[in-house]
Amino acid sequence: MAFFDAAAMMKGLRGTYASGRTRSYEWRVSQLKALLKLASFHEKEIVDALRSDLSKPELESFLQEIALLKESCGLALKELHRWMAPEKVKTMMTTFPSSAEIVPEPLGVVLVISAWNYPFLLSLDPVIGAIAAGNAVVLKPSEIAPATSSVLAKLLGQYMDCSAVKVVEGAIPETTALLEQKWDKIFYTGNGKVGRIVSAAAAKHLTPLVLELGGKSPVIVDSNVDLKVAARRIIAGKWGCNNGQACVSPDYAITTKEFAPDLIDTLRSELEKFYGKDPLKSNDLSRIVNSNHFNRLSKLLDDDKISGKIIHGGQKDIANLKIAPTILLDVPGDSLIMEEEIFGPLLPILTVNNVEDSFNIIKSKDKPLAAYLFTNNKKLKENFISNISAGGLVVNDTTMHLAVPTLPFGGVGESGMGAYHGKFSFDAFSHKKAVLLRSFAGDLSSRYPPYTPKKLNLLKALVNGSLLGILRALLGWHD
């Protein structure tokens, strides 16, 4: 790979930003429209790249990557005027007379580091936020999805203003070189280990971050639910999302000992309906992205602690990097599969005596990016919503919350910091500047030295909002 001069690139971008080019409404709209065109006119190329990188089924590529991206663009174009407008805020007695507003402004030059599992969406969705907020942006797609990385570099080079929007392809050396620069914001999607590396690099420059990480997202299944619908939605969220390789895929399930057999049976029968008797041959399942991850997942299945616990699936096709939808029952808490984020097509089901016991299991682990509950029990639902902390919660479905642009999408604790989607993307890449406009009239002499008891009384009364107190102070009555 040719030597990559990050500092020189940065200098150029700073020059572009300083020229004010990216700040105008017109520029932002032109770039957002260009992204929309790119996603619309090159759908086939994008779908092909995703198939090459992940064997991603066409419908997943369309629905979960292209459509979501186009929606996001469309929303930004529609709302940009409103998002850019200053927000007038109320002022208080203490600053009377004054007027105040909050003005959003770009941060400057920002870095977006993307992931390999939704390589198109997770690259361009943050870029939409960065551009809408008026920044210059560098995108570093994941090298683990090389076909998509290549398509992004080519298409953005063709459609976007290259003086302000750049794509840097590459792996660790390029990422390290980028991270040495001083960015005004870094947006990273990936895992906690690299998240820490990105944070440490950002700390050197006091660069604020959004970290979209992951975790073990649990799904609790209560009895007395429409089991067929619940099972289908769990399958769609797990295997229907890049074959479990998604940050919000249900990682493991919890249900009662009593209900487990029904759940397992329904999952099995729906899985067969979706993917056939031989799922390794189904075209509707992504493959495992590469042999590293394939080996990682194989190790989870080879763990002694879980021998005998596989109750469905487990078949592997190493040549095509495929692993069949696999269900495990009651694996021990200290097994490998329960210690790390699975990010693959393996679903452990844990059983408890009472469904409420599932909350303790979830709380004993790091806060996940998402948590799911299937129930018709109102109290259980309310308990779940108030007491389970996660980036986002969904009741009676899985993963759908990320397609609702009015909901912030992000993690908490180990699953991340910051949020985006919809206006939250704009906000993530903006500085909300406080503006206070004061008048020269009505200057309160009490605020200046020399300080006297009378001045102190008046100020106290003013701040307490006590009219009587103000009167007394003005008349010279002390406490």
Place this chain on the structure above:
Amino acid sequence: MIFCKTKGGWTIHLDFLQLLTTPFKQGQIPLLFFPARAEVLPEPLGLVLILASWNFPISLALDPVIGAISAGNTVVLKPSELSPASSSFLANTVPRYLDSAALKVIEGGHDAAEQLLQQKWDKIFFTGSSRVGRIIMAAAANHLTPVTLELGGKCPTILDSLSISDLEVAIKRIVGGKWGLCSGQACIGIDYVLVEEKFASILVELLKKCIKAFFGDSMPNLKNLCRIVSKSHFDRVSNLLGDPRVAASIVHGGSWDEQNLMIEPTILLDPPLDADIMSEEIFGPLLPIITLNKIEESIEFINLRPKPLAIHAFTKNERFKKKLLSETSSGSITFNDAIVQFVADSLPFGGVGESGIGRYHGKYSFDTFSHEKAVLQRSFYLDLEPRYPPWNDFKLDFIKLAYKFDYLGLLLLLSGLRRIFKRSN
């Protein structure tokens, strides 16, 4: 003023607490999801660490605590060891009034801070210098702990030409905003002033008069003024005057009382821009005045330097105001006053770039210590069959149309007529 500010903070929070802790519903959900209900629910982060600074040791300790508590967290507060009496006051008084199982005050210096920083916090809130801010953020990075860093920087004040009566008010606000705020030891305190050359001498004269009226006319007679907090800060500030070129630019003051750690309000006229006094945050009672040919040059001057926590601009020129607003970046910008934005609770208080990360005050304090959890509730009814594999053309078409809210297309598809009327996507 500081004490009252905190009291004001309590009142606001008690009034709004109810409002703040109930979930607020968000707007539209794509029809594809019908029926569904979406809301954002604020919840506490957990256990938070607040590291306070020494210049406003009571309010900068308790104001973030208000945010942490109202958001439902447990808190460890470490006051600054450079203000030991306030630290002691907090350590002794807070446990008497607050639930000490949930709110602890830990006194100490570097060692205590280092030990605390090794723990895994759910949030760290730090007020202090950029240098220490980097250390805090690096420690937080080990645990993926989100941070709010209230830092500082060189806050410029721009003085445009004004009428005499307005200028008199402006002078009072500048003097108050510099020396009336802990003798210049304040993050949003005025660091230096930018003015057109032709107004420099009248500015200096008026400043001198005002300083005399507020604080007294000479070193022995100084009153209403804080001292420098410690010997090391005293040395740091007085060393800024050690550079002979800087000393030569002093037009008022410049003397000090080392025993009492007092430095006289000092005005400098055009000290060299490469001297420390113009590259580091002064955080003391020295006021450089930098002259320009035209006041509009202040924009470029400010933009060549790190983004400050606050810009104060005294001007009545609407065009210049707009230019300043859109062409400079800072935590906040205040027109025709100084410092008061600190008490405007409807405005977020925080920095950008070198001057900080995150914000607080008013509801922003609550938000800063909360996680906004997205909650989506769906029903079992109306489960969309096309959502599930095995995929086929029909399902693909259906999803594409539903996503675009193309109801006519959907109707045609479902009635089997779409193939006849197929439009391009």
